[in-house]
Amino acid sequence: MPLIELIRPTASVAVLTLNNPERLNALSFALVEELHDALSAVEYDYSCRVLVLTGAGRGFCAGLDLKDEQRIAPTAIGMSPPAASMRxxxxxxxxxxxxxxxxxxxxxxVNGPAFGGGLALAAASDIRIAADSATFGAQTIKIGISGCDIGISYTLPRIIGGGRATELITTARVFDAAEAERIGFVTRLVPADDLLDSALELAETLCAHSPFALEMTKQVLIANADAASLDQAIALENRTQILAGTGGEFTEAVTAFAERRAPSWVD
Known part of the structure; x- marks a missing residue:
């Protein structure tokens, strides 16, 4: 059985499901390898504009699979111990x-527990919605290593602020969906049975925007999270707006508005 399921419910939307429910979709090396392959397939699928990431069964992702018999990544086979560990x-x-x-x-x-690496995958996503039964936690400090792992020391403070991120990472406490919404980690809570439909509805809302505008918006938001100044952030915005305005999508948007119809985008 594949550990990653990738389906296309519509032409513009892909759903990527971590598919090892017996292990709460924990990150075994086999699952990570399949996840890398699936992300490569999505990245170069230019008809796909939104990716929904979720988990099978009752868990989103329980973090690193500590029962995985494989101890090193496929890319590290044959390397010496320190180098293999780093790779x-x-x-x-x-x-x-x-x-x-x-x-x-x-x-x-997020359909269920998102711990450790699962929290990191959610934090790396652009938008997060959750089932009202979901739970979250940065857990790696509890297994004798740093609580800062898989990008969480970078992504989490930028979402919820440094103070809250520090408390959650250092205590490794589990927090529920209501708290996740209150602190801004997730933007919407829905009943578990409605989660995927709600994610697909949101995806279709995004797909109503022009393809280039949606992609450029993501790029600018990520780049400007590290902008050195307001002027630098605005400079990137200005260049992107002029670049986007030279294509036909801006003209089509204005024409469609004047004609009181939905715009027709060309991928």
């Missing part, structure tokens, strides 16, 4: 920048 860590952690570099907007539909 293994890099292999898992690289999932986070891969999600952020995707041209598609990524919606995390």
């Amino acid at each position: 293994t860590q890099e292999y898992i952690a690289s999932l986070v920048p891969r999600l952020q570099r995707l041209p598609q907007t990524v919606i995390a539909a």
Whole structure:
């Protein structure tokens, strides 16, 4: 049985499901390898504009699979122990920048426990919605290593602020969906049975925008999270607006508005 399921409910939307429900979709090396392959398939599928990331069964992702018999990444086989350990860590952690570099907007539909690496995958997504029964936690400090893992020391403070992120990472406490919404980690809570439909509805809302505008909006938001100044952020915005305005999508949007119809985008 594949550990990753990738389906296309519509021409513009893909749903990527972590598919090892017996292990709460924990990150075994086999699952991570299939996830890398699936992200590559999505990245170069130019008809896909939104990716929904979710988990099978009652869990989103329980973090690293500590019962996985494979101890090193496929890319580290044959290397000496220190180098193999570093290559293994890099292999898992690289999932986070891969999600952020995707041209598609990524919606995390958190259906259950999102711990450790699962929290990191959700934090790396562009938008997060959750079942009202979902739970969250940064857990790695509890297994004798740093609580800062798989990008969480970078992504989480930018979503919820440094103070809250520090408390959650250092205590490793589990927080529920209501708290996740209150602190701004997720933007919407829905009943578990409605989660995927709600994610797909949101995806279709995003797909109503022009393809280039949606992709550029993601790029500017991520780039300007690290802008050195307001002027630098505005400079990137200005260049992107002029670039976008030279294409036909701006003209089509204005024409459609004047004609009181929905715009027709060309992928």
